[in-house]
Amino acid sequence: MSTDAPAAPAQTTPPPVAKKSRKPAGTLYRGREGMWSWVAHRITGVLTFFFLFAHVLDTALVRVSPESYDKVIDTYKNPFVNLMEIGLVGAVLFHALNGLRIIAIDFWSKGPRLQRQMLWTIVTVWVVVMVPGAFFMFKHSFELIFGSK
Amino acid sequence: MSMHSPIPPVIEAPRSAPGRPRRSRTNTELYAWLFMRISGVILVVLVLGHLFIMNILDGGVQRINWAFVAGRWASPFWQVWDLLMLWLAMIHGTNGLRTIINDYTRKDGTRVALKGLLYTATTITIALGTLVIFTFDPTLN
Numbered sequence: 001m002s003t004d005a006p007a008a009p010a011q012t013t014p015p016p017v018a019k020k021s022r023k024p025a026g027t028l029y030r031g032r033e034g035m036w037s038w039v040a041h042r043i044t045g046v047l048t049f050f051f052l053f054a055h056v057l058d059t060a061l062v063r064v065s066p067e068s069y070d071k072v073i074d075t076y077k078n079p080f081v082n083l084m085e086i087g088l089v090g091a092v093l094f095h096a097l098n099g100l101r102i103i104a105i106d107f108w109s110k111g112p113r114l115q116r117q118m119l120w121t122i123v124t125v126w127v128v129v130m131v132p133g134a135f136f137m138f139k140h141s142f143e144l145i146f147g148s149k
Numbered sequence: 150m151s152m153h154s155p156i157p158p159v160i161e162a163p164r165s166a167p168g169r170p171r172r173s174r175t176n177t178e179l180y181a182w183l184f185m186r187i188s189g190v191i192l193v194v195l196v197l198g199h200l201f202i203m204n205i206l207d208g209g210v211q212r213i214n215w216a217f218v219a220g221r222w223a224s225p226f227w228q229v230w231d232l233l234m235l236w237l238a239m240i241h242g243t244n245g246l247r248t249i250i251n252d253y254t255r256k257d258g259t260r261v262a263l264k265g266l267l268y269t270a271t272t273i274t275i276a277l278g279t280l281v282i283f284t285f286d287p288t289l290n
Contacts (some may be wrong), residue, residue, distance in 0.1 A: 042249060049242035053270065056235065056278045059218075063281045066215035066289065076210045085210065096197055099189045106186065136205045149214050 028105070028112055033119045041098050044091040049090055079141035086134045093129060097122035175233040181244050188237045195234040228282055235278045243271045 028034045060067040075081055101118045105111040111118070204210055221227045246267055254260040 042245075045242070045245045046249065049195075049246060052242060053274055056274050060277055060281045062215060062218050062285060069215045069218070073210075073213055076213070082210070085204060089204060092196060092200060094204055096189075096193045100193065103186050103189065134260070137209055140211045145165055 017069055028115060033116045037098055037101070037119050041095060041102070044095040044098075047091050048095060063101070077140075079138075082138060082141045086137050089133060089137065090126070090130055093133075094122075094126055097125060162194065180280060185241060185244060192234070192241060195230060196238065199230075199234060219285075219289075222227055222282070222285050223287045230279045232282050235282070239271055239275050239278075243267060 025113060029038055058069075058072050061072055076085065098119075101115070101122055105115050159233045203213060222231075247264065250260060250267065254263060
């Protein structure tokens with residue numbers, strides 16, 4: 001067998017080297033806003049899902065008797081539970097807004113590039129909705145605690 | 150002017166835990182991924198509308214009692230709203246928790262047990278909620 005087979009073409013041009021960047025490619029979900037919004041999405045999702053089980057059960061009492069339903073629903077009107085409801089609404093609202101951001105990242109061509117700006121946009125929307133939302137949700141409890149009702 | 154990097158990004162395949170089958174002959178995960186997005190958009194309207202009506206509008210939770218629910222479920226519109234919300238939210242949440250179980254369980258036994266518990270709880274809750282919406286009697290009072 002001949003050994004003078006044509007040699008493989010010498011590599012004259014070096015393989016392209018990525019320009020030295022502090023931020024490697026594919027870091028949408030690694031660190032900073034991308035990662036922490038993902039963590040918050042999981043936590044708010046699990047929280048909402050566990051509440052959903054309890055909520056279907058308490059609503060099922062409408063089938064038992066008006067008295068038993070009203071008794072359990074009165075729990076929701078307690079000022080301390082009312083605070084937790086505001087927390088739940090805040091969690092659901094974040095999950096909803098961030099879910100829309102995820103859809104934009106997945107389906108909109110500019111989505112991955114604008115993911116950080118979109119996060120701060122939804123955080124702003126969240127604050128703008130939650131401030132009056134929390135006010136109206138807690139209004140009755142506030143009046144109850146400070147005695148004007 | 151293009152903002153795109155000239156180098157295609159190299160991203161490691163997610164959820165590639167050792168010892169777990171990575172290839173499947175079906176597109177189940179693709180459909181689950183798509184379902185999360187479609188149901189998510191619908192749930193944004195259904196759930197945020199529900200929260201606004203029940204917690205903020207017109208006195209919020211303070212005005213809710215059995216008669217309030219009876220008045221709402223006398224209308225097929227709110228029955229369909231709540232039924233759709235129940236099914237979509239339960240399946241959306243179950244699939245979310247399924248993903249989380251797949252991500253964090255290390256033993257096959259733990260994974261199977263947690264998923265079994267999850268699917269049992271989901272089936273019972275959807276069945277109970279559906280039964281309540283369909284068999285509710287607004288004249289019970």
